[in-house]
Amino acid sequence: MENRERIMQCAEELFYSRGYDAAGVQEIVERAGVTKPTLYYYFGSKRGLLKAILDTKFERLIPELESVVNRPGDIRSKLYELGGVYYDFFREEYRFYMLLMALFYSARENEAYQTARPYYEHFYETVIRVFKDCSWELGNMNGRQKQFAISYIGAVNQYLVLSFDKKTGKSTVSREQVRGIVDQFMYGIFS
Amino acid sequence: MENRERIMQCAEELFYSRGYDAAGVQEIVERAGVTKPTLYYYFGSKRGLLKAILDTKFERLIPELESVVNRPGDIRSKLYELGGVYYDFFREEYRFYMLLMALFYSARENEAYQTARPYYEHFYETVIRVFKDCSWELGNMNGRQKQFAISYIGAVNQYLVLSFDKKTGKSTVSREQVRGIVDQFMYGIFS
DNA sequence: TCTGTATTTTACCGTTCGGTATATAAAAAG
DNA sequence: CTTTTTATATACCGAACGGTAAAATACAGA
Numbered sequence: 200m201e202n203r204e205r206i207m208q209c210a211e212e213l214f215y216s217r218g219y220d221a222a223g224v225q226e227i228v229e230r231a232g233v234t235k236p237t238l239y240y241y242f243g244s245k246r247g248l249l250k251a252i253l254d255t256k257f258e259r260l261i262p263e264l265e266s267v268v269n270r271p272g273d274i275r276s277k278l279y280e281l282g283g284v285y286y287d288f289f290r291e292e293y294r295f296y297m298l299l300m301a302l303f304y305s306a307r308e309n310e311a312y313q314t315a316r317p318y319y320e321h322f323y324e325t326v327i328r329v330f331k332d333c334s335w336e337l338g339n340m341n342g343r344q345k346q347f348a349i350s351y352i353g354a355v356n357q358y359l360v361l362s363f364d365k366k367t368g369k370s371t372v373s374r375e376q377v378r379g380i381v382d383q384f385m386y387g388i389f390s
Numbered sequence: 391m392e393n394r395e396r397i398m399q400c401a402e403e404l405f406y407s408r409g410y411d412a413a414g415v416q417e418i419v420e421r422a423g424v425t426k427p428t429l430y431y432y433f434g435s436k437r438g439l440l441k442a443i444l445d446t447k448f449e450r451l452i453p454e455l456e457s458v459v460n461r462p463g464d465i466r467s468k469l470y471e472l473g474g475v476y477y478d479f480f481r482e483e484y485r486f487y488m489l490l491m492a493l494f495y496s497a498r499e500n501e502a503y504q505t506a507r508p509y510y511e512h513f514y515e516t517v518i519r520v521f522k523d524c525s526w527e528l529g530n531m532n533g534r535q536k537q538f539a540i541s542y543i544g545a546v547n548q549y550l551v552l553s554f555d556k557k558t559g560k561s562t563v564s565r566e567q568v569r570g571i572v573d574q575f576m577y578g579i580f581s
Numbered sequence: 582t583c584t585g586t587a588t589t590t591t592a593c594c595g596t597t598c599g600g601t602a603t604a605t606a607a608a609a610a611g
Numbered sequence: 612c613t614t615t616t617t618a619t620a621t622a623c624c625g626a627a628c629g630g631t632a633a634a635a636t637a638c639a640g641a
Contacts, residue, residue, distance in 0.1 A: 202588085202589085205446050214497075215497060216480060216497050216498065216499045217459060217500060218411055218496050218497040218498050218499075218502075220409060220411035220412045220422075221411045221497070221500055221501075223627070223628065223629085224629060224630085225423060225627075225628080225629090233589075233590095234589070234590060234591080235629085235630075236588095236589070236590070236591090236630090236631075236632095237496050237588075237589055237590080238589090239629090239630065239631075240588070240589075241588095244629080244630080245629065245630090252434075263510045267429050274579075274618090275581070293513050294574060296498075297495075298497075300495045301495045303495070304488075304492045304494070304495040304496075304512055304551075305495075305496070306405075306407050306408055306409040306488075306489075306492060307407070307556050308407045308408050308409075309408060309409045309412055310412075311409075319534055334565075337579065337580070344571075346549065346567075346570070346571070346574075347574075347579055349545075349549055349552050350544075350545035350548060350549055350571060350575070352544075352548065353541075353544040353545045353547060353548025353549065354540075354541035354544045354545045354548075355544075356544060356546025356548075357540050357541060357543065357545075357547075357548075358530070358537065358540055358541055358544065361540050364556045365498050369630080376537075379534075380535070380541060381537075383537075383578075384578070384579065385578050385580070386577075386578040386580070387574075387575070387576050387577040387578035387581070388528065388538055388575065388576055389528070389576070389577070390578070393618085393619085414597070414598065414599085415598080415599060415600080416597075416598080416599090424598085424619075424620090425619070425620055425621080426600075426601090426620095427600090427601075427602095427618095427619070427620070427621090428618075428619055428620080429598090430601075431617090431618065431619075432599065432618095435599080435600080436599065436600090
């Protein structure tokens with residue numbers, strides 16, 4: 200099982216730094232210190248390898264998101280906590296996070312996008328549910344739950360991604376600053 | 391000059407639909423009805439072709455952005471107009487817009503990202519300047535101009551991209567709804 | 582010790598990749 | 612009418628692509 204994990208780790212690194220299409224299977228196995236058939240033994244295809252990486256990481260992220268969403272509380276505290284989950288996940292798994300963003304924005308026909316798509320959908324649905332569950336607080340929102348979810352994710356993501364220093368490999372923002380973004384999202388720029 | 395333009399057009403389409411790395415030079419020239427040396431005669435390399443596409447489109451977008459930024463007005467009207475420019479550009483050049491997003495989120499080591507990077511920087515600086523020029527209205531903002539620019543672009547982009555129906559190739563939002571996003575950005579979700 | 586299974590290797594597949602040397606048309610300049 | 616420049620095609624390059632057949636190795640349990 201050691202080789203399997205090392206392959207996934209090296210692949211994640213290379214997908215992140217070169218991009219999924221530009222990263223070659225040959226280079227992945229070289230870094231992992233194995234040969235190609237070993238990779239194909241475990242994952243079946245390059246796409247299968249990507250899928251395995253996505254599965255592993257989401258297996259950790261999804262329950263964290265769910266626990267925030269299902270916990271009782273007002274919209275403010277939920278969005279804070281949600282931002283916190285993003286922030287922590289981003290700090291610990293920034294390579295994967297950046298890879299995920301790249302996949303999300305890659306072309307619709309592209310194999311990588313199609314592989315990653317189901318994961319986004321689950322992800323988005325979770326955030327939309329936050330707004331739906333808080334209709335007691337926000338009114339009927341005129342069907343704007345989805346819009347709220349989109350711009351919330353857009354603002355937070357953009358902020359995390361832009362504040363990432365790829366030289367040091369670290370985020371330059373604090374958890375507090377992410378709270379600031381959430382505040383701005385809720386109360387506007389004059390707050 | 392006809393072939394040159396047709397190559398660029400076909401390349402834009404393929405870069406959009408398959409992704410820059412996944413789109414092959416061979417396929418581009420086949421669609422354009424020419425051969426490879428013709429492409430290399432005009433653009434020198436695949437990267438040069440991408441650069442030419444970026445140049446052409448930004449040559450149109452940048453002046454529009456500049457005119458909005460340089461016009462006098464309050465932050466509200468400027469952000470409205472800026473959103474309008476995005477919206478129009480997105481409707482008319484959605485393939486290019488989506489391609490641009492994909493390039494922006496692609497890996498830092500990647501050739502495509504490095505080619506597109508200078509264009510983003512110019513673009514971001516323009517939006518940051520909107521907030522800087524309105525410090526009379528927003529106070530000193532505690533150095534949050536950049537944060538504002540980032541989350542503004544993040545929210546608007548995410549909204550436009552998400553509302554794009556790739557089956558019909560059209561945006562499902564109106565100019566009004568983009569104004570709604572700008573309102574939300576300025577006054578929060580309770581507005 | 583033998584046998585079966587899980588794992589990894591060597592050596593290779595055909596295809597496509599980005600890119601080019603060279604010849605050839607077409608058109609403008611002398 | 613020649614010469615030069617611009618533009619396009621034929622035919623090819625070596626390298627890398629994703630992927631695989633088949634053999635060898637490692638390691639169980641009987």
